[in-house]
Amino acid sequence: MSRSFSAEIVKLVRRPSCWLLLGIALVTSLTFTYVLPYASIRSGTGGPNSDRTLPMLLPDQLVGNSLGGLPIFLGAIVLIIGVLVVGSEYGWDTWKTVLSQGPSRLEVYAGKVLALAAAALVVVLAVFAVGAVAGTLIAVTESQPVRWPSIDDLLAGVGAGWLIAVTWTMLGVVLAVAMRSVALPVGLGLVWMLAVQNLLAGVAAPLLDWVAQVQKGLPGPNAGSLVAALGAPRDTPGVAVVVGAGQAVLVLAVYLIAFVLLAALLLRRRDIG
Amino acid sequence: MEPSVQTEALSKRYGGRTVVRDLHLIVRPGEVYGFLGPNGAGKTTTLRMLLGLVRPSAGTVRLFGRPPGAGRLADVGALIEGPAFYPYLSGRDNLRVLARHAGVGMDRVALVLDLVHLADRADDRYAGYSLGMKQRLGVAAALLRDPRLLVLDEPTNGLDPAGMADMRQLIRRLGAGGRTVLVASHLLGEVEQICDRVGVIAGGRLVAEGSIAQLRGAVGLWVLADPLDAAVAHARTLVGTERVRVVGGGLELSVAPERAAWLNTELVTAGVAVRELRPRERDLEQVFFDLVEKGTADVA
Ligand SMILES: Nc1ncnc2c1ncn2[C@@H]1O[C@H](COP(=O)(O)OP(=O)(O)OP(=O)(O)O)[C@@H](O)[C@H]1O
Ligand SMILES: [Mg+2]
Numbered sequence A: 001m002s003r004s005f006s007a008e009i010v011k012l013v014r015r016p017s018c019w020l021l022l023g024i025a026l027v028t029s030l031t032f033t034y035v036l037p038y039a040s041i042r043s044g045t046g047g048p049n050s051d052r053t054l055p056m057l058l059p060d061q062l063v064g065n066s067l068g069g070l071p072i073f074l075g076a077i078v079l080i081i082g083v084l085v086v087g088s089e090y091g092w093d094t095w096k097t098v099l100s101q102g103p104s105r106l107e108v109y110a111g112k113v114l115a116l117a118a119a120a121l122v123v124v125l126a127v128f129a130v131g132a133v134a135g136t137l138i139a140v141t142e143s144q145p146v147r148w149p150s151i152d153d154l155l156a157g158v159g160a161g162w163l164i165a166v167t168w169t170m171l172g173v174v175l176a177v178a179m180r181s182v183a184l185p186v187g188l189g190l191v192w193m194l195a196v197q198n199l200l201a202g203v204a205a206p207l208l209d210w211v212a213q214v215q216k217g218l219p220g221p222n223a224g225s226l227v228a229a230l231g232a233p234r235d236t237p238g239v240a241v242v243v244g245a246g247q248a249v250l251v252l253a254v255y256l257i258a259f260v261l262l263a264a265l266l267l268r269r270r271d272i273g
Numbered sequence B: 001m002e003p004s005v006q007t008e009a010l011s012k013r014y015g016g017r018t019v020v021r022d023l024h025l026i027v028r029p030g031e032v033y034g035f036l037g038p039n040g041a042g043k044t045t046t047l048r049m050l051l052g053l054v055r056p057s058a059g060t061v062r063l064f065g066r067p068p069g070a071g072r073l074a075d076v077g078a079l080i081e082g083p084a085f086y087p088y089l090s091g092r093d094n095l096r097v098l099a100r101h102a103g104v105g106m107d108r109v110a111l112v113l114d115l116v117h118l119a120d121r122a123d124d125r126y127a128g129y130s131l132g133m134k135q136r137l138g139v140a141a142a143l144l145r146d147p148r149l150l151v152l153d154e155p156t157n158g159l160d161p162a163g164m165a166d167m168r169q170l171i172r173r174l175g176a177g178g179r180t181v182l183v184a185s186h187l188l189g190e191v192e193q194i195c196d197r198v199g200v201i202a203g204g205r206l207v208a209e210g211s212i213a214q215l216r217g218a219v220g221l222w223v224l225a226d227p228l229d230a231a232v233a234h235a236r237t238l239v240g241t242e243r244v245r246v247v248g249g250g251l252e253l254s255v256a257p258e259r260a261a262w263l264n265t266e267l268v269t270a271g272v273a274v275r276e277l278r279p280r281e282r283d284l285e286q287v288f289f290d291l292v293e294k295g296t297a298d299v300a
Helices: A002-014 A016-043 A059-067 A073-091 A095-099 A105-141 A151-179 A183-207 A209-215 A219-229 A245-269 B043-050 B091-102 B107-115 B131-143 B161-176 B188-194 B212-216 B228-239 B257-269 B284-299
Strands: B005-014 B017-027 B032-036 B058-063 B076-079 B149-153 B180-185 B197-202 B205-210 B220-226 B244-247 B250-253 B273-280
Touching: A002 A073, A002 A105, A002 B091, A016 A059, A016 A073, A016 A105, A059 A105, A059 A151, A059 A219, A073 A095, A073 A105, A073 A151, A073 A183, A095 A105, A095 B091, A105 A151, A105 A245, A151 A183, A151 A219, A151 A245, A183 A209, A183 A219, A219 A245, B005 B043, B017 B043, B017 B205, B032 B043, B032 B161, B032 B188, B043 B058, B043 B149, B043 B180, B076 B131, B091 B107, B091 B131, B107 B131, B131 B149, B131 B161, B149 B161, B161 B180, B161 B188, B180 B188, B188 B284, B197 B212, B197 B284, B205 B212, B205 B284, B212 B284, B220 B228, B220 B257, B228 B244, B228 B250, B228 B257, B250 B273, B257 B273
Parallel strands: B032 B180, B032 B197, B076 B149, B149 B180
Antiparallel strands: B005 B017, B005 B058, B197 B205, B220 B250, B220 B273, B244 B250
């Protein structure tokens, strides 16, 4: 398995699209969490929603600010990474090339899951790092004190972010294995992340009580609740307290395990090519 | 010795179509075995089942006595239905990634690149390779583990004539060192040149198996002589009635070609003028077509 892990890491690191996705994740995160709110504060033209005040952009808010994107847009990006890592082996027909070198399917799969977990952690840490730099710059510019969250809060934040990111990544993996391709899983994954989740939360749940109940069992609202509990700004799409943080962690962990097992099962059983 | 490859009653159905049926295949250690069949005969499907990529609908596969798919696939290298690599990596880096998967040393990479004459372009991106270069990289990947069993599906696909000759020579050389090579091809000439033994597959079934000489079938002598009647009568007394057939003004004799001189003397002594006397070989291509037709007709 360590062989497959190291091979998968090389493939990930050498793949330009992975870096592109990381770049997009950081730029979006930076833009919506720091640049635009700060610009609005500076110009004093607080829009209709001027909840974002200067204290919210300072380093002590790092945890919440870094996690805010994970329920939706950062989630969508790591989902794409998951699809790419597994789906491309179908798209390029490289499963047979890899498997002819001897490893079993599950061995390669385990290598991919571990490599993706590492990639998800890198994305989360990078978002934290960029946020730390942005927050510090703003604090210094505005002559505000530079105070950091406690180590415990930081670790909890990174841990929660990692859990959410890995869960979305594995959703991408399940879709890729189920559809044995890249394009359709990416498309459907994004439709779910960006459209259906919002429609459920914004339109259906307020109308129908049973939808609101079902929401409590879906990964998106649980991710949203978890990051909200850790201080993510409530005006970020997908961030809302639907369930308690403890339950959210549990539900996400169950989804994560279910995704990992389901993809393994499908991959093991079905023909390749 | 244990066969390198052994299948028993191997079958594969896709939907309602049986594309490989009841295949009993034995490839012995050290031989270069040709798996010959027309497009769609089921060659690639069979090879995929050998490697555990496709699950058989029925029957079993054993490589060196062990079923594939039970743990690591040991001692096998394969190129199945065309090369497939990561387009964003160079040829060399592709092989390095595969070497990690295989758990072999990076020194093998340069070695196999040399074997397939790809060393000078090895650092270019795979996406920019020509068809023939991709094919060579595919063969290089199959050799990465220095396997005891080499499975090559249409190995000369996309190569130019010089490249083809090169590749055939390489395969012969690889097969000479006690390695087992299983080559699938629809090219009769290719199989004839490189294989010790051939299995012909058509309509998913093995319709014939043997050496090229055996596949050509019974050879004999072809005789043109005057007068024909006397020649026929005399030949029948010499070799037996059932061994003589009159075809298009000549005689086909089912006897060993080495008996030509003896037969000539006998006929001439009996007052028959022999105009032409030569070994009769069945045209291999015709043999192939006949076999394939028979195989496909049986299925239909
Ligand atoms: N995944 C699949 N689903 C449905 N049918 C398939 C599948 N794979 C192969 N077949 C069918 O199985 C038959 C045999 O295909 P196969 O690729 O094994 O032939 P082949 O002998 O390798 O031919 P060629 O010389 O063209 O490579 C074909 O009719 C093909 O359409
Ligand atoms: Mg084929």
